[in-house]
Amino acid sequence: MLTSSMEDYLEKIYELMREKGYARVSDIASSLSVQPSSVTKMIQKLDEKKLVTYEKYRGIVLTAKGEHLGKLMKQRHKRLEEFLRMLRIKEETIQNDVEGIEHHVSPATMNALNNLVLFFQQNTDCLQEFNTFCDELEELNQDLDSSNQ
Amino acid sequence: MLTSSMEDYLEKIYELMREKGYARVSDIASSLSVQPSSVTKMIQKLDEKKLVTYEKYRGIVLTAKGEHLGKLMKQRHKRLEEFLRMLRIKEETIQNDVEGIEHHVSPATMNALNNLVLFFQQNTDCLQEFNTFCDELEELNQDLDSSNQ
Ligand SMILES: [Mn+2]
Ligand SMILES: [Mn+2]
Structure with a gap:
């Protein structure tokens, strides 16, 4: 180990x-x-x-x-970065999260996350829909926040 | 901290x-x-x-x-489980991965992963397409493995 x-x-x-x-x-x-x-x-x-x-x-x-x-570690690091970048996480947060997460991701999970990146790269309509979905959720949350003030 | x-x-x-x-x-x-x-x-x-x-x-x-x-920790744990379950990771692997990953996931990343779960729950056609994509990739890999033997 x-x-x-x-x-x-x-x-x-x-x-x-x-x-x-x-x-x-x-x-x-x-x-x-x-x-x-x-x-x-x-x-x-x-x-x-x-x-x-x-x-x-x-x-x-x-x-x-x-x-x-070493090559596997480097690849895992890079692929986790790509995954979080696809989710539009801020670059600084990506670096912090990946440094911690990478040591706990099983090969099966890593493979699935990589598949998700490949899938969205090839199905940009799904990625577009997802981004719109996130933007709408965020707007809703902002509306809720301001109505609670 | x-x-x-x-x-x-x-x-x-x-x-x-x-x-x-x-x-x-x-x-x-x-x-x-x-x-x-x-x-x-x-x-x-x-x-x-x-x-x-x-x-x-x-x-x-x-x-x-x-x-x-404590409530936040519990919620984070549960949401990470849901995310990996959606990716069809084996239950045993889910438990192992989540116990490690949970301590290193920023709120921003947790939010994005949760959005991904919600998105696929509401857009089952995208989830179906993703699952088919994964199955096809796996078949390809198996073909490659057997032709290398
Ligand atoms: Mn690293
Ligand atoms: Mn836990």
Whole structure:
């Protein structure tokens, strides 16, 4: 079992390796807003789980299994973002929610949410109807609020 | 700020009070699968936050604020369940996912998910189209799997 924190590290190391070709302790620390000493400890744990190794000149490197998992974490994060973006959630709220939700979404639920995004992308009339439905609900709520004041 | 654990306790105490009229330490402990000593510690924390009080003959009682929050937790839990049930997720997976997700869903996202449930309930043609879409995707995936064997 991976902890939420391990999942965040794998996602971040995967991201850094894709962007820069390597992942340094200092880069991981600054992008996760943690102390370098915490990164070092976590790297040891991930090493014990055979998800990363340390190579003398390249630094921290994901194993095949680590890369597979990091890619899954990254994909899950991106797909949850897309889902919430489709629901017209504010960008800041999306980032907050996804950072928490991602660690608790089963593959079955993730698949269903992704299907929902694909469905609305291909059936824009349904998406349009849904957006109108939301706008009407919001107007109703605003009317109720102002009549209660 | 409430921790995930505090949210679980408030939800459970609210539930017990609605069902039985009171919440005993032993009932809370068994329904959350924790030790009675953990319940006692948490009740102290919730007491400091003025969310529960201890009354000599009634036992643990939610304050008005505690009851308001407990009700919100319970509602959020139920609505997330409804949402995942609409997506045809297995009951066991629903319970697991909701226990984790609920603590990380912002009010804005919760509202949007609830709108989605209401929308599909009122637009059953869209829901039907979505279900067909999912079934077709699944068939395609099964075909791909079997042709890869
Ligand atoms: Mn993430
Ligand atoms: Mn719950």
